[in-house]
Every structure is written in structure tokens, then in C-alpha cells.
Amino acid sequence: MAIAKVLMTMTVENVGHVGEVIDVADGFARNYLLPRGYAVEPTDHNIARYAKEREAHEAELLKREERAQHLRDKLADQTLVFTRKAHDDDRLYGSVRAEDITAQIEEVLGEHIEGSRVQLERPIETLGPHSVTINLYKDISVELRIRVDEEGAKEE
Helix, strand or coil: CCCCEEEEECCEECCCCCCEEEEEEEEHHHHHCCCCCECCCCCCCHHHHHHHHHHHHHHHHHHHHHHHHHHHHHCCCCCEEECCEEEECEEEEEEEEEHHHHHHHHHHHCCCCCHHEEEECCCCEEHHHHHHEEECCCEEEEEEEEEECCCCCCCC
């Protein structure tokens, strides 16, 4: 199999980032990356041309990582409280889903998190304390404490 060196003109997931010179299969470069404009030949001129875009891309990645670390620190101190109606055996009538968790994070902290980042094997269906992992960015995640209280319990 022949190998080709290409300069990435934009970031392609699981392939490379803008401004990187990478080795790929010759056919992949010739039939996919080059015709779609995702990559160009790595000449000195092209490398210099995409250097600024690479720096901007790296700065953006650093900014995302710093934001994720800041959000992790804010979430580590939080306990989200949900109120739901429950059966006599502490099972909920309505569960707490990933969408509920992200909506409350946005309401409390003003930070938007995609529901797919919440690691919830199945919806929370019982009263009491629970723990949920949220993957914020690459290897940055946080263990979030959640408590489900019974609706109307404090009024009795």
C-alpha cells in the first residue's frame, strides 16, 4: 500500500487537524481528501499558508479545554435536586433523564451541555442520592451529585 503525505486544510475527525502534515493511504488522499479540499500537497508555500489557521485551531482547542476545566470545577461543588412524585416504595412516577440534568445545569449555571455527554445507563427512577458522570471534553469529566426528593414531602 502506497503512503501519501498531505497537509490538512481543515480538521477531519479521526484523520487530522488543520495545518498538520499527515501520512495517509495514497487512495484515501487521491479519492477523498484532495478532491473534497480537505487536504493539499504539503509544499513550503502551503505549509506557511495554513500555519496561522493551525495556530488559531490550537488556540481554540486550548480555550475549549480551559472552559471544560472551569466547568468541571463549578460542577464538582454542585448537587442538583429534582422533585418528583413517587410510589410508596420510592420508585418515581416520572424518571430523571439526561435532558432534565442538562436543562437544570443550564438553568443553575448558565452553561449548555449536550445530553450525549451525560453518562446515564438508564433514567433515574428512585428517590434519594445518585451520581452521574458527565464527559465535558476529551479526558475531562466530572462526577455530579444528584438528589431526587419526593414532591410534597416537606409540606407534610
